Amino acid sequence: MAARTVLITGSTSGIGLGIARAFAKAKYNIIFNGLEKNGHEIAAAVAKEFQVDHMYSPANALHTDQLRTMVDEGLKQFNHIDVLINNCGVQHVSPIENFPDQKWEDILRVNLSSAFFLTKALMKPMKTQQFGRIINIASAHGLFASEYKSAYVAAKHGVLGLTKVTALEGAPFNINCNAICPGYVRTPLVDAQIRDQAKSHDISESEVIPRVILQKHAVKKFVPVELIGRLSLLLADEISATLTGTAIPIDGGWSAQ
Ligand code: NAD
Incomplete structure (x- = not known):
């Protein structure tokens, strides 16, 4: 079987980069994305280390047209995108009364709306190929609140709602959708x-x-990024078709309290 292709937003730093390394080790083609200035080099180094094909897109999640272009270029290069991992995210900490309006708008766009627009762009090709795996990197803050993180908590709770709807619509087409909620x-x-x-x-x-x-x-x-990488690989696997619509905490026991 030809290598599967994964598109991971925000994959030139942190958790996204850790997930990209896990998928590269498993021989997926990788579509990298992120705003890091040296994103090209970061992506090329991972691809070289694991000997996989890759693409890097600097698409800014604030701009829907750039997300769409990234998907089009990815489909052009690899013919199929099998796994979508919505990971990019930003944070701003402030009491509600002082929370800047623009920060609210931007956090909702980057942390929530980008996941919707990319899911929307890939739903049709995934339905056609009768295979798709969508993983949304939410947060423990998708399940719980902390003060001063209004936009982040609202966006991450929204991601869990989107995850459930995507799971229901994808189910007849062998498309699963799950959220990971790291501490x-x-x-x-x-x-x-x-x-x-x-x-x-x-x-x-x-x-x-x-x-x-x-x-x-x-x-x-x-929480080690390697653990999030391994869980993502399991959710992306063929065997995980019936594992769908869930929000899986990896939070050191935060959600047990
Ligand atoms: P990070 O800052 O290391 O990485 C974030 C990535 O998102 C970067 O590659 C950055 O360039 C990209 N990004 C930011 N704004 C973007 C935009 N407008 N367009 C495109 N890309 C953009 O952060 P991280 O800790 O690795 O976070 C990754 C995800 O994990 C986020 O969604 C975050 O909310 C979530 N998360 C993180 C933690 C944590 O403790 N680090 C816990 C729970 C959830």
Whole structure:
């Protein structure tokens, strides 16, 4: 069988890059995406390390036309896109009364609407090929709230709703759709929060990690990106057709409380 192709948004950093490495190791063709300035080089290095075909798109999730172009170019290069992983995401922390309107709009677009537009673009080809796997990287904040993260929490809760609808519409066509809900993962997105929280609590970064950042984890460890990669591979597998419409927490026991 020809190698399957996966499109992963935000895959030139953090969790997305970890997922891309897992799929490259499993010999998928990879469509990389992300806004990192050296995105081209990051993508090429992974493809070279694992000897897989790849494409890199700098499509900005704020712009629907750029997402559409990325899908068109991916289909042109590989003929089929079998797995879509909606991973790109941004955060802004502020009380509601001060939350900038534009930040709200942008977070909803990047964290939620981009997943809808890419699912929309790929639903038809996936139905035609009678195979599709869609994985939405939501968050523990898709299930729970934290204060000062209104846009992020609203967007991630929305992602879980989109996941369920996609699962129902995809079911007759061998398309599954699931969400992964990680707790805290050590990535550039969380490094910024560690710095901010250490400053605002006036404690060191090493103290802020167990006391503030991982406060809700029963297991006081960051979730390894490799675990999210392995779970994504399982959800993308042929065998996972009946595993659909779920929100799977990997959160160090946060959701057990
Ligand atoms: P990260 O900052 O390391 O990576 C985010 C990626 O998204 C980058 O490649 C970035 O370029 C891309 N991106 C941002 N804005 C974009 C835009 N407008 N268009 C296209 N790409 C854009 O962050 P991460 O921690 O790896 O986060 C990845 C996903 O995992 C996000 O959806 C995040 O909400 C989710 N998540 C992260 C954690 C965590 O603890 N790190 C926990 C739960 C969920």
